[in-house]
Amino acid sequence: MPDLIPPQVLKGFRDALPSQELQRRTLMAKLEQVFRSFGFVPIDTPALEYTEILLGKGGGETEKQMFRFEDNGGRDVALRFDLTVPFARFMATNLPQLALPFKRYHMAKVWRGEKPQKGRYREFFQCDCDIVGVDSAAADYEILAIMARSLEAVGAEDSTLLINHRGLFNRFLDRLGVQNQSVEILRTVDKISKIGREEVLGLLESLTGRSSAEQILAYIETTGEPDEALLTMENLAGGPAEDSQRLREVLSMLRENQLLQRFRLSPSITRGLDYYTGLVFETVLNALPEIGSVCSGGRYNDLANLYTKEKLPGVGGSVGLDRLLAGLEELGVMPQTATTTLVLILNQEASRIGRAHAVAQQLRNLGVPAEVYLDQRKIPSQYKFAETKGIPFVAALAPEVSQEPQLQTFQLKDIRTGEARAGLTVKEAATWVLA
């Protein structure tokens, strides 16, 4: 006998067992339904692309993390590390065939050779939706609305969307003459909860001088109802301008759609990525702020400028599927189940097995997922199978075989409660099971 090959998965990769995969697919189906209700359509792109395309201007961290290699034809290729870069390439490639504004979603795997750590994998799902080809408050609003409705749909309505406008913050820093220090300023401000307000004020002062430091803290600490907060920030930034007007329009649309109570203006959010130019947002689960943002995104000026001269402004959001799933599990709104079957029909005797399958099909036709135990084992083993898998009902056919499967009677037992009923027809059983 030859040596066995050890059945190991690569470091940072993992199998999804049925219970995990069912959860993920349930979550994705709910998101997809919301995306589609807003008129977003799905696309797909290859997992492998030319490295040149994925790297773009990039390099640095991205380059080190890519699964990159030479294919059999000598091409320099790599696995996509996000869905945004391939989408930019997709727009450039397929522009003549797409009606603008183009609204798409894409839920697919991406790969990054990061150092594996708790909750970080080298293969994971991303779930993006974007509106490309228009720069309007309505589009900004729509991305925020779709995120808010998505969170509702998956049971995470107890969450807050934090929004900001990158232009507004930049204008404010500009007025103080410290825009070139924005990265250090934000990094310093971020430490407030750790080192305290006074300490931060001191650090800011050494960066920008006392007066600016105080104004920066005042700006960052802006609180209150969104409209009020916006007015404060706008004044600190030097008065009304396009950026604050855009935010005001978005807030007004959120209000008219009864969504405003889910939103908060958050002056310190800028999202690290270079390409955001307008609206930016993050989302926290109110009961689990410590796990970080479960969906985020923003507006960018020009999606595909590396690949086409066509100017394509856009706005998009990305749901952090794995993090959201972990959060929903912790909140107990994502039940674990290893099956979708509601009824297991016992495999009693060979002569009745065809009939058992016919009854299972009758149940399916009435919307009840049903399966027949496929092996010949003792009845207690078959019950144990139902328990292990979490199938709630077990059925045993009555010995009298009826002419019509739908008239065949059987005994049905709810193994969670022990309640059993005999002499049920398929229809009666379906009614009970689906109740």
Place this chain on the structure above:
Amino acid sequence: MPDLIPPQVLKGFRDALPSQELQRRTLMAKLEQVFRSFGFVPIDTPALEYTEILLGKGGGETEKQMFRFEDNGGRDVALRFDLTVPFARFMATNLPQLALPFKRYHMAKVWRGEKPQKGRYREFFQCDCDIVGVDSAAADYEILAIMARSLEAVGAEDSTLLINHRGLFNRFLDRLGVQNQSVEILRTVDKISKIGREEVLGLLESLTGRSSAEQILAYIETTGEPDEALLTMENLAGGPAEDSQRLREVLSMLRENQLLQRFRLSPSITRGLDYYTGLVFETVLNALPEIGSVCSGGRYNDLANLYTKEKLPGVGGSVGLDRLLAGLEELGVMPQTATTTLVLILNQEASRIGRAHAVAQQLRNLGVPAEVYLDQRKIPSQYKFAETKGIPFVAALAPEVSQEPQLQTFQLKDIRTGEARAGLTVKEAATWVLA
């Protein structure tokens, strides 16, 4: 301005535009619903695996076609080229956590560096379902039933499942003492439609002698009702044995489930792959036999013997998604659409845009996918957008803004027929649109 990067996809790869991706997802959702109704559960495995695992005993063609490379950690890795090998590894890895019999489906991408040609791509979807851990007629039946029901669900009920038992054919060849020539015999027999019966008989005679050649043709040409055909083949193979008994049981279960009329015994089907040991099947669309089998599979003795000492018999089927999709399109049962939106709400004037979005949400809440045009363009351009995308209804809000969005009235027009109705509430509009 820097040079643009040409937005090209790799040879043999392709983007899926919304119309294509919508079709594929519709098809997969229908299949998934059938799989789940039978109690099959989804799993997932990494796209990348150790090359050693994917190659198994293999090599040859498989090895040449793999996207294989050394990762940043110096590991010899490759993209999976099918879902069966990773599933075998998955079973060996996760066996302690799975209740047997284990029934799983997996719909995911695989990659093969084949020479690209019409209808052949280097990245494509596979869609497999398997029952592992039991060798029973009921399991064989169930895979056949799930395939038949899947075809019904996607509108391909006008199709025939061709079944055979590999053991029965081997026993027949054994009786003639020509089993070691089985490959050449089958290859010769395959030419009947091309070169004619007499020619084939001559070729067979030179391989096996006159008497065997005649018996082989008699066996291969067995026709008639499945039970009759089985009897003929069984007699030619030397009488009843486990193989023919198994087929008989499967036929009986198909009959009891009103599925037998969709099946035919086909003595020449063996499926190329080494690992099948019992039942084998293929499926043709009756109106398009020339496109080849749209789903196929069979029983194997031992799925995971390269990775574990545990013996895992199984039976499985695989739907050829791309081929089935092409077939359904040709048959006209797979409508092309670039959107799922039913109503486009016109973007009329800035002051009413928030209200337009509120009305859209009311329509969504009633199950109507609706979107507001997001840019400010002339009304004819907005109509053109609806036409291009294939959105059937266009709505214009009445100028009077009602207190409640659900009481807001509007004009709705079916742009396919030109029929327009004014003064509709959201509810009235939803009723018309969903009618």
